[in-house]
Amino acid sequence: MATPRTDPAAWNMNTLLERIPAHVREFECYVPSRPDPVLMRQYGVSRLYRLNNNENALGPPPLAREALAVLKAGRAAQYPSGDSYNLRQVLAARFGKSAERFLVGNGSTEIIGAVIKSFCEPGDAIVTAEQTFAVYEWVARFSGLETRLTPLLDRALDPAAMLAAVDGRTKIVFLCNPNNPTGAWWERETLEAFLAQLPGDVVVVLDEAYREFVDDPRFPDGMEVMERHPNVLVFRTFSKMYGLAGLRVGYLCGAQELVDVARRCHIVYSVNIAGQVAAEAALADDAGHIAATRAMVAQARDFLRGEFDALGLEHIGGAGNFIMVRTPVSDTLMYRRLMRQGVMVRTMTNFRFPNWIRVSLAQGEAMEAFARAFRTSLDRE
Amino acid sequence: MSVNAAQAVFLELPPEASFLSLAVSAAETAGKAWDLGPGRTPRLALAVEEFFEYLRCNTPPGETLRLTLRRRGPALCAEFRFRAKSLDLRAMNFAAGIAPEDGREMGLLLAARFTDRCRLERRGPDGFMLAAEVDRDYPQAEPLRQAPRLQPPYTPLDHPPGDILRHAAMLAAGRYPLRLCPHGFSEPGRLLDMVEAGLYDALVLADAAGRPAGLMLWRAPAERLSVAFSGPYVLDEARDPAIARGLVEGFLARVARTPAVCAVSERPTEDLPEAYFEPLGSVTRTQGGEAVEQRSYFRALREDEGASIWACAELEPFLRQEYERLAFAREILPVEPDGGEAHSLLSTDLDLRRGLAVLRPLLDGRDLAANLARHVEALVREGAPDIFLHLDLGQAWQAAMAPAILAAGFQPRLLLPHGATSDMVVFEHGDAAH
Numbered sequence: 110m111a112t113p114r115t116d117p118a119a120w121n122m123n124t125l126l127e128r129i130p131a132h133v134r135e136f137e138c139y140v141p142s143r144p145d146p147v148l149m150r151q152y153g154v155s156r157l158y159r160l161n162n163n164e165n166a167l168g169p170p171p172l173a174r175e176a177l178a179v180l181k182a183g184r185a186a187q188y189p190s191g192d193s194y195n196l197r198q199v200l201a202a203r204f205g206k207s208a209e210r211f212l213v214g215n216g217s218t219e220i221i222g223a224v225i226k227s228f229c230e231p232g233d234a235i236v237t238a239e240q241t242f243a244v245y246e247w248v249a250r251f252s253g254l255e256t257r258l259t260p261l262l263d264r265a266l267d268p269a270a271m272l273a274a275v276d277g278r279t280k281i282v283f284l285c286n287p288n289n290p291t292g293a294w295w296e297r298e299t300l301e302a303f304l305a306q307l308p309g310d311v312v313v314v315l316d317e318a319y320r321e322f323v324d325d326p327r328f329p330d331g332m333e334v335m336e337r338h339p340n341v342l343v344f345r346t347f348s349k350m351y352g353l354a355g356l357r358v359g360y361l362c363g364a365q366e367l368v369d370v371a372r373r374c375h376i377v378y379s380v381n382i383a384g385q386v387a388a389e390a391a392l393a394d395d396a397g398h399i400a401a402t403r404a405m406v407a408q409a410r411d412f413l414r415g416e417f418d419a420l421g422l423e424h425i426g427g428a429g430n431f432i433m434v435r436t437p438v439s440d441t442l443m444y445r446r447l448m449r450q451g452v453m454v455r456t457m458t459n460f461r462f463p464n465w466i467r468v469s470l471a472q473g474e475a476m477e478a479f480a481r482a483f484r485t486s487l488d489r490e
Numbered sequence: 491m492s493v494n495a496a497q498a499v500f501l502e503l504p505p506e507a508s509f510l511s512l513a514v515s516a517a518e519t520a521g522k523a524w525d526l527g528p529g530r531t532p533r534l535a536l537a538v539e540e541f542f543e544y545l546r547c548n549t550p551p552g553e554t555l556r557l558t559l560r561r562r563g564p565a566l567c568a569e570f571r572f573r574a575k576s577l578d579l580r581a582m583n584f585a586a587g588i589a590p591e592d593g594r595e596m597g598l599l600l601a602a603r604f605t606d607r608c609r610l611e612r613r614g615p616d617g618f619m620l621a622a623e624v625d626r627d628y629p630q631a632e633p634l635r636q637a638p639r640l641q642p643p644y645t646p647l648d649h650p651p652g653d654i655l656r657h658a659a660m661l662a663a664g665r666y667p668l669r670l671c672p673h674g675f676s677e678p679g680r681l682l683d684m685v686e687a688g689l690y691d692a693l694v695l696a697d698a699a700g701r702p703a704g705l706m707l708w709r710a711p712a713e714r715l716s717v718a719f720s721g722p723y724v725l726d727e728a729r730d731p732a733i734a735r736g737l738v739e740g741f742l743a744r745v746a747r748t749p750a751v752c753a754v755s756e757r758p759t760e761d762l763p764e765a766y767f768e769p770l771g772s773v774t775r776t777q778g779g780e781a782v783e784q785r786s787y788f789r790a791l792r793e794d795e796g797a798s799i800w801a802c803a804e805l806e807p808f809l810r811q812e813y814e815r816l817a818f819a820r821e822i823l824p825v826e827p828d829g830g831e832a833h834s835l836l837s838t839d840l841d842l843r844r845g846l847a848v849l850r851p852l853l854d855g856r857d858l859a860a861n862l863a864r865h866v867e868a869l870v871r872e873g874a875p876d877i878f879l880h881l882d883l884g885q886a887w888q889a890a891m892a893p894a895i896l897a898a899g900f901q902p903r904l905l906l907p908h909g910a911t912s913d914m915v916v917f918e919h920g921d922a923a924h
Contacts, residue, residue: 122614137749143795151796151819243747441790442768445817456793461743464766 132253139247142453154451158475161455163289163319163431165352166471167405169391170398173353176390177383184382191377193360199389200360204332210368213388215379217318217346217359218244224342224361226374228312229254229280236274237283238266240291240461242316245283264425265293268303281312286329287319290460290467292427297329304338312367313341318359319429321350321399322406328428332362339364342371347384349430350402351391356384406430409470416480420487430470433457436487440466443486450482498560503542505549513542513557517568520559521624526566530624533604537622538568545572545620563687564680565606565623573616584610584838584865610837612852628677631656633664640697640726644704644733646740650694652682658694658702662723669777669784670757672707672720673843693740695733703730706737710750715908717750720757734761742766746791752908755787762787768816770904773918776845776875786904794818799912800825800889804896809883809915812905820913827890830854834861840874847874854887862898866919877919884912 126134142148145157168174190196193213201208214220225248229235234255237245249256255278259270266288275282284303287294295303304313315331331343342363348354358380361371391398410426417424417434426432436443440456443466447454457465468479499520503509517538521531538557545555549572556571608622634657647654656678663675674681674690684690695704703726708719722737724730745753754770755762767787775784796819801809806822813820834855839848847869855861862879869877879900882888892915900917907913 135749137747140792142793148795151821153819239743246747437765439766439768439789441793442817444793445790445819448819449817458742458746458791461746463739463742463746 130253133251136247136251148448148453149451152448152451154449156451158452158471158478160469160471160475160479161453161467162354163349163429163467163469164354165350165402165430166469166475167352167398167402169352169387170395172394173351173387173391176386180383180386187382188378189380189382189385193380193385196358196360196380196385196389199392200362203392204362206332206362207365210365211360211362212368212371212375213358213360213380213385214375215359215384216348216357217316217344217361218248219357219376219379220344220359220361220371221245221314222248223375224281224312224314224371225249225252225254227371232278233280234276234278235281235283236271236279238271238285238288240288241266241283241285242289242318243459245285245314245316261288261291261293263293264288264291264427266295268295268299272303272306275307275311279311281314282307283314283316285316285318286331287323287428289319289429290431290433290455290457290462291425292319292429292431292433293425294323294328294428296327300329300334304334304341307340309338309340311340313338314344314361315341316344318344318346318349320345322403322430323428324403325428335363339367342367347388347391350399351388351395352398353384353387353391356381356387358384358388402430405472406470408473409476412473412476413468413470413480416483420484431467432470433462433465433467435465437490438464438486440464443483446486446489447479447482450478450485452479452482454479498558501557501559503555503557505546505553505555507546510539510542510546514539516557516559520561520566524561524566526624526626530627534566534568534622534624537605537608537624541568541570541620541622545570561687562623563684563689564628564674565625567621567623569619569621571613571617571619573618583834583836583861584840584868606843607839607841609839610835610852612837618852625680626683628679630676631660631663631678633676634660635664637661637665637725637727638701640701640703640730641699642697642732644695644697644736646736647694647696648744650692650696650702654694654696654700654702655682655685655692655705658705658723658725661702661725662705665725666723666759667777669775669782670720670759672757691744693737693744695736695740697726704733704737706741708741708745708753709756710748715749715751716754716906717745717748717752718754718756720755721759722761723759724761729761731761731763735763738763738766742789742791751790751792753789753791754906754909755785758785758787770816770906773878773903773916774876788816788906790907794907796820797912798823799883800886801883802826802890802892805889805892805902805915808902809905816905816907818907818913823886825886825890827893830856830887832856834858836861836865838865838869840869840872842873845873845875847877849877849879851879851881851888851891854891858891858894859898862895862900866898879917879919880910881915881917882910882912883915884910 149157196213197208197211200211221244231253234257235249236257239258239260246256257274259267259274317331335341335343342361344361346359410432413432423435440458444456455467457467514535517535521534558569560567605622606625611619613619659675659678659681663671685692690707690709693706694702697703705723706721708717710717722734724733767789770786770788772783772785774781798821801822834857835853837850837852895917900919902915903918904916
């Protein structure tokens with residue numbers, strides 16, 4: 110090894126790093142998964158079934174595919190609509206609301222950031238569940254806010270615990286309905302009772318990322334709920350049911366006053382042309398696509414439930430295109446064993462479900478590949 | 491000189507003899523201000539004196555010495571930061587200066603005798619930190635051997651009150667062998683100070699009446715990707731597995747969204763639910779003159795995406811076997827010893843209370859085999875029968891040291907994924923005491 114070099118810049122780096130805010134210094138940097146070819150090379154497989162991100166295995170609806178196919182490359186030189194003007198018009202017509210009540214972002218995660226930045230300041234708190242979509246907690250933490258997490262009750266959000274966690278410092282309550290990763294959801298009565306007891310000056314984010322997978326009349330429609338409860342902001346996405354995860358389009362809808370506030374901290378021009386065009390088209394012919402997706406998901410869920418029951422393993426699969434199973438080994442070990450057979454799932458330790466994995470529900474071939482790999486992995490025990 | 495929140499004092503000192511008294515005086519003042527006690531403060535002052543004198547004599551003009559006196563829970567720590575420029579680093583080896591012809595002992599060896607822990611760390615391309623710690627004295631508490639009759643349900647306490655934590659520690663001390671008990675179990679005041687200072691995190695499960703039913707401890711060593719845990723300590727008579735599961739699930743939930751990428755056992759008890767962990771193997775620890783196998787467990791907290799590591803041919807069979815067993819995707823990049831500079835440098839973490847020494851390479855050198863032999867000889871003589879060496883496979887120059895390490899009587903015992911900048915091999919010296 111070479112003799113160490115003198116480097117005053119490096120010498121001062123420690124001091125510099127000590128000056129960054131503690132809530133940033135202590136934050137875990139999210140590490141996205143590597144591209145498929147890299148993973149396949151690392152794990153020595155020639156095929157990789159992606160069952161980790163709850164993507165729609167059927168892809169986008171037909172009109173969205175067509176819209177993308179005819180998109181001219183030359184349009185890449187132009188800026189997109191800075192506020193997704195046309196898409197908001199389509200959403201407004203779809204839901205019978207003013208276009209000004211919609212805010213479109215680069216996926217729901219960007220919208221979460223805009224809402225937290227708009228409504229919160231240091232010293233404030235947010236309330237959400239311990240075992241739910243992680244981004245609410247992450248954004249709040251790296252924004253220097255207190256995150257109050259309440260445990261689940263019977264795998265579902267616990268309304269009483271969440272209400273008890275709210276106080277004068279609470280600015281936002283995040284409800285994931287249906288909940289990712291358990292798939293449990295609140296019925297209309299539960300949500301109404303919760304909102305009735307919550308102080309009206311607390312913003313409620315009702316994240317309905319998986320609502321299109323639910324075909325049950327008891328499921329509350331956030332677009333309707335917000336008209337009775339003006340503190341409710343509804344989040345939806347084109348990444349799940351609409352199969353546009355790669356283009357990153359999500360949106361919120363709420364009372365005009367709240368949306369105007371959220372817009373102040375939202376980055377304009379963040380949604381690209383392809384995303385806007387595809388999302389507009391996706392809404393135009395979604396009925397058949399939604400029905401086909403629901404059928405695929407139901408078939409896959411039945412198949413995996415049978416597999417897990419045969420193996421004597423506990424599983425949770427409510428609404429949404431995913432199912433969780435408790436494995437007899439560490440979930441991170443199971444992930445590696447499955448990856449060696451070309452199947453990628455989501456480990457649940459990070460969701461505070463240690464030894465559980467979440468499997469996206471897809472077509473038969475992928476489900477059968479998972480089932481084979483899963484059994485082989487268990488045989489090693 | 492500046493003071494930071496009453497927890498640290500910083501001095502920047504010219505390397506001149508006339509400033510020795512200032513450095514020593516600062517150590518004495520810190521010892522008095524932070525209750526190190528009249529019997530322990532002179533030890534810290536002696537370490538500061540020894541370090542300052544060595545660094546002063548070897549620091550070129552224009553450089554300064556940075557001394558930090560820091561309160562770290564139950565200990566006071568003296569840290570000297572310096573640059574390696576023009577310094578004879580060979581003398582910073584623990585075993586340097588002990589050859590009879592040198593005529594004197596200095597540096598880490600001498601400091602190790604009158605401090606509780608000392609270490610040399612590399613900080614950046616040419617920065618080093620030489621540190622010594624002296625612990626405060628705490629009253630001993632008798633272990634409690636009579637377990638209380640507990641009443642479910644059990645509730646997790648994230649920040650257990652001091653009396654509950656003290657009670658849990660004393661109960662654990664009465665139920666588990668000494669080697670599985672941190673020092674703070676026999677001196678609960680020490681444990682409370684460590685938890686308060688953030689050196690340990692503690693999770694207590696309390697029963698319906700608020701009595702401690704279980705305890706789990708963990709710590710996140712600085713600049714490591716792993717958390718090291720001790721436990722689970724199950725405190726009811728029947729050793730209810732539900733308590734152990736509750737502790738482990740609670741522990742995992744609390745570290746799942748931290749920067750840690752894995753959890754590694756430090757003192758795993760027999761109550762550990764193995765389904766949550768992966769056995770790495772075992773190392774030999776000395777207890778009362780007897781050799782005891784201590785098993786080691788690991789658990790990744792994130793999805794592993796594969797990696798490349800460096801390895802010599804001599805170590806490759808061991809690595810391939812372990813990677814296959816643990817199902818880790820690793821590309822092994824070959825490396826060969828290149829001789830490097832003339833002199834190697836090793837850091838030594840020495841804990842004489844536990845009879846434990848951990849070596850880590852800081853610089854490669856052609857004298858490595860001889861240097862390792864000198865270290866083993868010195869450490870055994872000082873009373874550390876358990877000697878380990880940690881090798882970072884993310885550093886090619888370290889991986890290239892494997893043949894010399896094997897030749898010096900060390901054997902690879904554990905492969906620890908993400909244990910360093912990449913994976914780490916734990917070598918155990920075979921002839922030290924076993």
